[in-house]
Amino acid sequence: MAEIRHFLKSDKLTFAFRLLLGVMILAAVVPKLIDIEKYSVFLVYSYRVFPIYPINIARFLGIVAPYLELLIALGLIFGVLTRLSAIGWGIMSIVYFSIKIHLIFIQQRIVPCGCFPGIFPDILVTQSIWIDVVNILLCAQIIWANRERKFLSFWILLPEKWRRTKIRYVW
Numbered sequence: 001m002a003e004i005r006h007f008l009k010s011d012k013l014t015f016a017f018r019l020l021l022g023v024m025i026l027a028a029v030v031p032k033l034i035d036i037e038k039y040s041v042f043l044v045y046s047y048r049v050f051p052i053y054p055i056n057i058a059r060f061l062g063i064v065a066p067y068l069e070l071l072i073a074l075g076l077i078f079g080v081l082t083r084l085s086a087i088g089w090g091i092m093s094i095v096y097f098s099i100k101i102h103l104i105f106i107q108q109r110i111v112p113c114g115c116f117p118g119i120f121p122d123i124l125v126t127q128s129i130w131i132d133v134v135n136i137l138l139c140a141q142i143i144w145a146n147r148e149r150k151f152l153s154f155w156i157l158l159p160e161k162w163r164r165t166k167i168r169y170v171w
Contacts, residue, residue, distance in 0.1 A: 008146070009146050012151055014151070016083075016127055020098075022076030027119060029069040031117040032066040032069075032117060033066050040066050041059055044059070046064075047099060048109065069089075080153075081170055087143060089135060090136055090143070097133070101129075153171075
């Protein structure tokens, strides 16, 4: 049991999960950034979950979400604030999961997910809900892995004085 716990918290497994999650998010976000109106804003409107009046929250989320996703992906890939990036992506995955559950069971609609517009343009929310579950599991491992992130991370470039501060909780 101790070996399994040690393996699950190892830096190499965390690096593999960081890279897998970061590349997956990057593959999903690049097409959205090319045409935000088509692949992000319109999609958020089609969900009919966020209000449009008196403040257009749907449009705001459709514009902001791809940039947040890009920052999270780059943080995971390059090992910068990895724990914070994993927490951010975990929260976003839970929100996406909740929206999909709302669409399927409350609104009783099956709509395109829009998760990977360049790779899987026709994936539906019912099919993509499992992606969110996997994302949450990967994020959980990254969040609860070892405190010292030495394997291929910018953590080792930080001064020792900084590494002893509370930044270790989000890095």
